[in-house]
Amino acid sequence: MLNALHIENIAVIERADIQFTGGLNVLTGETGAGKSIVIDAIGAVLGERVSRELVRHGAEKGLVSAVFDPAGTESWLEENGIEAEDELIVQRNIGADGKSNCRVCGTPVTAAQLKELASYLVDIHGQNDGRQLMDERRHLDYLDRFGMTEAAQQAFQAEYACYRRLQRERKSLEMDEIEKERLSESLRYQIEELERAQLRIGEKDELQARRDLLRNGEKLTEALDEALALLYDGEENAAASVQNAVYYVDRAAGIAQDLEESAAAVRDVGFALADVSERLRDFRDGLDFSAEEYDRLEERLALLSRLERKYGRTEGELLLYLEQCREKLDNIQYAEERGAKLDKQLQEQKQRCRQCAQLLHQKREEAARKLETRMISELRALNMPSVRFAVDFSPVEKEPGFDVSGGDIVRFVMSANAGEELGRISRIASGGELSRIMLAMKNVFAEKDPVQTLIFDEIDTGVSGVAAQRVGEKLYTVSLGKQVLCVTHLPQIAAMADSHYQIDKEERNGRTYTRVQPLDHEGRCRELARLHGGDLLTETSLASAKEQLAAADRLKEGLRDR
Secondary structure (H helix, E strand, O other), X not given: OEEEEEEEEEOOEEEEEEEOOOOEEEEEOOOOOOHHHHHHHHHHHXXXXXXXXXXXXXXXXXXXXEEEOOOOOHHHXXXXXXXXXXXXXXXXXXXXXXXXXXXXOOEEEOHHHHHHHHHXXXXXXXXXXXXXXXXXXXXXXXXXXXXXXXXXXXXXXXXXXXXXXXXXXXXXOOOOHHHHHXXXXXXXXXXXXXXXXXXXXXXXXXXXXXXXXXXXXXXXXXXXXXXXXXXXXXXXXXXXXXXXXXXXXXXXXXXXXHHHHHHHHHHHHHHHHHHHHHHHHHHHHHOOOOHHHHHHHHHHHHHHHHHHXXXXXXXXXXXXXXXXXXXXXXXXXXXHHHHHHHHHHHHHHHHHHHHHHHHHHHHHHHHHHHHHHHHHHHHHHOOOOOOEEEEEEEXXXXXXOOEOOEOEEEEEEEEOOOOOOOEEHHHHOOHHHHHHHHHHHHHHHHOOOOOOEEEEEOOOOOOOHHXXXXXXHHHHHHHOOOEEEEEOOXXXXXXXXXXEEEEEEEEEOOEXXXXXXXXXXXXXXXXXXXHHHOOOOOHHHHHHHHHHHHHHHHHHHHXXXX
């Protein structure tokens, strides 16, 4: 429930604080006084798109703050890491540049998060909803919402998604024979070229290392020969010197035992020199440099580089591309066989879709009969005694007999007057009838909707007289289970209010100011009299308004006792 609303520098409202109550809250005032601005402010604080034009001229920013009961929002709060105790405080600042920031219980959130939260808090029926009712593409959504067919829809859509995937796969196999031959030839050429190259991951690095070795073969051989001469092969080499040192250190160790460890260390040096000399000699003897090998290396590296440039891929990527080419060629060569297999799968999947669509249709048929009964009851209570309302089903005609929504085309049809045939709402319903149909649907849907606050912005469009009285009674009946906020011009509706707020505007120093004030009994009498007769208030019109309020109180008591 919406408990309080604070508006600051929004359009012509400089500042307003409204304390709402449970039951039916009515807002009245002259045309242009700012009634719908209050509704716009509620929409803004709940994540609707805003623009800088919403900010009062001359102000740096606008602010809307709303206080709700947190009941029903626990899962959203937990999911978004927000804590709320007794109150859920939602705030939105709107800058003069059109930028805004939002907070819930002091925690920054996005406008998208606010819109998600709004789905738990408020259902706003605006003046455009009646026109939406004439859009028959939305009728199926209304029926599914009423019938709560989500499980059957999800089951169908899972099968439908599989069907569409098979369709796309089957279509990918379709190409004309000339294109098929052209692509096959291209793939065969690429496969042959890459297979002939006998690619191997890491080969290029190995070849480059060997080539670098060959390029420096003469310098390498010369360096090894010099090293071997100094270590082992020369007349005065390191190995011979160490052997002489071993002889003399051993003699010394025979005299002084403390030199045994030093003698062993010198012997180890001799062994190490012999070992490294042997390894260097083996490496030197294994060197086999030839111009022919170098030419082969250069030729192979040139081939690898050319393939990499041509295909724009590295060694590993070329091997992967080769596999992809083989797979594509197989797909083309065996397309007929795979196509036949996919055709069979498509037929089987089509049948599964039709079965699920039929189950969904049955759910919708059950919901439609209930919706028809409820709507007729609601509309007759709204002064449409001869109304007939029906849900018309027709199948999806184009192959395969279903689409993403199932196998049904649904539209609402009605007859407002006795003796008239059922017809499309868009062609039959007047503005006042559209308003009542939407009110009836809102009331029917509200029974299954956990949202506790319903807002109606000028639900009375095209309604007057007894019909207006019935609309007021219906709004009050809805308000027995939900909080209802209603912007209206009709005294019949205003008289049914539990709380009545007057919105008026005045000019001061060349600026327009709008104020919102709750009305006591006397104020309500004056406002009802104004709604009936304008500014010409008389004792008779005031007495009539007082009598209307008294009659409304008696009527409300009777509705509560039902």
